Amino acid sequence: MPSSRILLAVTGASGAIYADRAVKIIRSSGNDFFLLTTAAARKVISLELGNDALGSWERQASAVFTEHDIDACVASGSCPVTGMLVAPSSLDTAMALASGLASNLVQRAGQVMLKERRPLVLVLRESPLASIHLRRLAELSESGAVIMPASPFFYHSPVTIGELVDGLVARALRMTGLDVPVPEWQGPE
Numbered sequence: 001m002p003s004s005r006i007l008l009a010v011t012g013a014s015g016a017i018y019a020d021r022a023v024k025i026i027r028s029s030g031n032d033f034f035l036l037t038t039a040a041a042r043k044v045i046s047l048e049l050g051n052d053a054l055g056s057w058e059r060q061a062s063a064v065f066t067e068h069d070i071d072a073c074v075a076s077g078s079c080p081v082t083g084m085l086v087a088p089s090s091l092d093t094a095m096a097l098a099s100g101l102a103s104n105l106v107q108r109a110g111q112v113m114l115k116e117r118r119p120l121v122l123v124l125r126e127s128p129l130a131s132i133h134l135r136r137l138a139e140l141s142e143s144g145a146v147i148m149p150a151s152p153f154f155y156h157s158p159v160t161i162g163e164l165v166d167g168l169v170a171r172a173l174r175m176t177g178l179d180v181p182v183p184e185w186q187g188p189e
């Protein structure tokens with residue numbers, strides 16, 4: 001029995017590498033995941049990571065869904081996922097969640113997290129943000145979601161892009177409730 005299972009939703013923002021590293025960290029920490037992608041995500045994944053990435057994630061997932069699978073288990077609060085990570089999150093999906101919409105499975109599963117008071121973490125990739133987006137993101141945050149801009153940190157001295165991304169993804173995963181190692185700031189030398 002895995003220690004925790006989360007729903008990893010990948011949407012059509014740039015930054016498919018965030019999902020790639022999330023899969024690696026989830027699996028290497030002995031946890032488990034359901035994978036959910038949107039049509040836009042599948043295009044961006046292929047553009048940014050090539051044609052093999054999605055298949056590799058799917059083989060490691062306990063279940064695989066697309067945005068059309070509105071009857072999937074994660075559409076219900078009875079489904080035993082401990083939290084949901086949207087990485088990368090498009091603005092489109094974030095705005096839909098902020099508006100309470102549930103027009104596809106990503107949106108429905110996100111609304112389930114909010115109503116069930118379970119962790120919903122969005123690694124949002126967009127910059128700059130318009131005032132309308134900032135207002136809606138504040139509302140989404142007040143509803144319980146964690147808005148985590150795809151804005152990596154540098155205090156662990158990352159050398160590769162993978163290391164840079166890992167720091168942020170590990171913190172996002174920890175916020176979904178997974179027990180994963182995170183680079184810790186040790187204070188000044």
Ligand SMILES: Cc1cc2nc3c(=O)[nH]c(=O)nc-3n(C[C@H](O)[C@H](O)[C@H](O)COP(=O)(O)O)c2cc1C
Nearest residue numbers: 011012013014038040041044090091092093125126
């Ligand atoms: C190559 C590419 C990169 C994109 N990058 C972003 C991005 O960084 N942030 C964003 O909010 N949307 C981005 N988009 C637009 C989204 O894919 C688009 O809004 C889509 O409707 C999102 O749908 P989804 O949320 O269902 O995945 C990008 C689109 C493409 C084709």
